[in-house]
Amino acid sequence: MPRQYPLMPVLMATCLLIGCAGGTGIAPSSGTATHSQTSAVPSTLAAASSLAFGNISVGTTKTDALVLSNQTTDGSSIIVSAINVAGTGFALGSGPSLPQTLAAGQSMSLNVTFSPLSAGAASGSISVSSNAANPSLSVLLSGDGQLVAGQINVSPANLNFGNVAVGSNTAQTGALIAGSTSITVSSAAWSGQGFSVSGITFPVTVPSGQSVLFTVTFAPESAGSAAGSISFLSNATNSPAVESFAGDGTQTSPPYTVSLSWDASTSDVTGYNVYRGTQSGGPYVKLTSSPQPGTSYVDSAIQDGSTYFYVSTSVNSEGEESSYSNQATAAIP
Secondary structure, eight states: OOOOOOOOOOEEEEEEETTOSOOOOOOOOOOOOOOOOOOOOSOOEEOOSEEEEEEEETTOOEEEEEEEEEOOSSOOOEEEEEEEEESTTEEEOSOOOSSEEEOTTOEEEEEEEEOOSSSEEEEEEEEEEESSSSOEEEEEEEEEEEOOTTOEEEESSEEEEEEEETTOOEEEEEEEEEOSSOEEEEEEEEESTTEEEESOOSSEEEOTTOEEEEEEEEOOSSSEEEEEEEEEEESSTTOSEEEEEEEEEEOSSOOEEEEEEEOOOSSOOSEEEEEEESSTTOOOEEOOSSOBSSSEEEEOOOOTTOEEEEEEEEEOTTSOBOOOOOOEEEEOO
């Protein structure tokens, strides 16, 4: 009777993130993506022509609402794609995420803030881009910074660092701003894991109408949300001046594994070997120290940003191996 050698298996690979639920040996698939562009429609996006904040104490913040509305006459929708703010001290606060679709007669409200850093008149503008008949809508902004005798303010009142990778850091600048009289800041105390303050020494005198800068650094030690603050003690009537911090620590290098699975051989075999290479077509290095009895294998000794190529073999009771299986590819993010 002719000798029967083990048949090669059919291999599949799936890159899985540790901690994710489920996971199956699904072979990679390809597809095409299409996108469409919305043409401009004869609709009008309307808003107030200007937004005036009036007199605002230096170092404080005032928020006003700007309403955008779709004043179409034919029932068409308007897609607001971008909103940009220009001018020192002016910024866009919370509001709808973009792009935002406004149906006929619908409105959306934007929170616009003014935080003067010095005394005097300030001006700016908001530019709104959309597919309306007036695709670029401009709104003028104005306000006046006022100094208050005997007071000191810290600007901005809140520092949000957003997402910062664990093991790295990011810094932002704050300012102590004196009113119409000089203020002496004697000390500061800060709290919050991962936050630190530098660039300023105490005591420090902030001249009338001027500012002293400092730096706040956020270096998260673990993943998750963090909060903190700094309090400046001074001879001002509104002491202490407080600034709040917020940030989120994120993991940039999540652990990945490659899960391999294959069809069982139809011949009489004792197990399977798995091989890995870094080039398509080999050479391959054996990963299994002995034939695996099952039809799956998990490779955890991998590196981010690498691409691996896998093959497997079946082994009979006499230690004879089949030819390599088809090649499976796993690209690690």
